[in-house]
Amino acid sequence: MKLGNMSVPGECARITPILSRVGDKWTVLIILILSERPKRFNQIRREVEDISQRMLTMTLRGLERDGLVARKVYADKNPPWVEYRLTDLGQTLVKPLFALCEWAAENCDTIEANAARET
Amino acid sequence: MKLGNMSVPGECARITPILSRVGDKWTVLIILILSERPKRFNQIRREVEDISQRMLTMTLRGLERDGLVARKVYADKNPPWVEYRLTDLGQTLVKPLFALCEWAAENCDTIEANAARET
DNA sequence: CTGCATCCCACATGATACTG
DNA sequence: CAGTATCATGTGGGATGCAG
Numbered sequence: 645m646k647l648g649n650m651s652v653p654g655e656c657a658r659i660t661p662i663l664s665r666v667g668d669k670w671t672v673l674i675i676l677i678l679s680e681r682p683k684r685f686n687q688i689r690r691e692v693e694d695i696s697q698r699m700l701t702m703t704l705r706g707l708e709r710d711g712l713v714a715r716k717v718y719a720d721k722n723p724p725w726v727e728y729r730l731t732d733l734g735q736t737l738v739k740p741l742f743a744l745c746e747w748a749a750e751n752c753d754t755i756e757a758n759a760a761r762e763t
Numbered sequence: 764m765k766l767g768n769m770s771v772p773g774e775c776a777r778i779t780p781i782l783s784r785v786g787d788k789w790t791v792l793i794i795l796i797l798s799e800r801p802k803r804f805n806q807i808r809r810e811v812e813d814i815s816q817r818m819l820t821m822t823l824r825g826l827e828r829d830g831l832v833a834r835k836v837y838a839d840k841n842p843p844w845v846e847y848r849l850t851d852l853g854q855t856l857v858k859p860l861f862a863l864c865e866w867a868a869e870n871c872d873t874i875e876a877n878a879a880r881e882t
Numbered sequence: 883c884t885g886c887a888t889c890c891c892a893c894a895t896g897a898t899a900c901t902g
Numbered sequence: 903c904a905g906t907a908t909c910a911t912g913t914g915g916g917a918t919g920c921a922g
Binding site for chain 1: 777778779781782783784785786787788791792828829830831852855856859860862863864865866867868870871873874875877878
Binding site: 843 | 884885886887
């Protein structure tokens, strides 16, 4: 099968890690939260509520590493200030990601019902 | 923030497990493969190449449980025959999923380059 | 051919405490 | 405020063998 100029599973091996990132526990949530506007560390943390400090750091570092999120430090401020924002690349991900989330939102009732029906 | 009639992260807790499913190691690949046409167990296994028997079974069971994939047994055949196909619900997932995969395919070069740039 | 059961380990994640 | 370090733990997933 073909996906653009990619074959499955041939070169598809390269997109699998990307999809894994999308599917990890926090990445999607953080991208959607940052899609509103740039935000500070603890601001994100409050919005995600039950994310641990560790996982927020790790997720942001991963996104930064892939060039989806940019990190900017305002060291002169008091208290110190670190702001995260989506890069241009990160912005392009928002649309398809949002579409997928909408699918999930629209169908979660059905899926939960299906899953519950089984013994 | 709002997502359709869902809030993040409030009810979003319900869509997170769905996104996790999408992001797991094999689900996306299998859905895309089945989007071509219904296929048999070992047919899928050959196309995914390096999936273990165990994980293929587990992934298909999960998808079946959620009502995304239907399993049909042809017991009278020789050798026995089990066919998997996407349900109508499963079909509706293909489009947004495909969009996401295309994003990944288009940007995997950039992302790999970004990730490699760091020490 | 299409599975299920068991063993096992690496890794992802959470909890907690400490730092600049 | 924005992290880092360490320890504990659950689970994803491979290997293997058996079964209908």
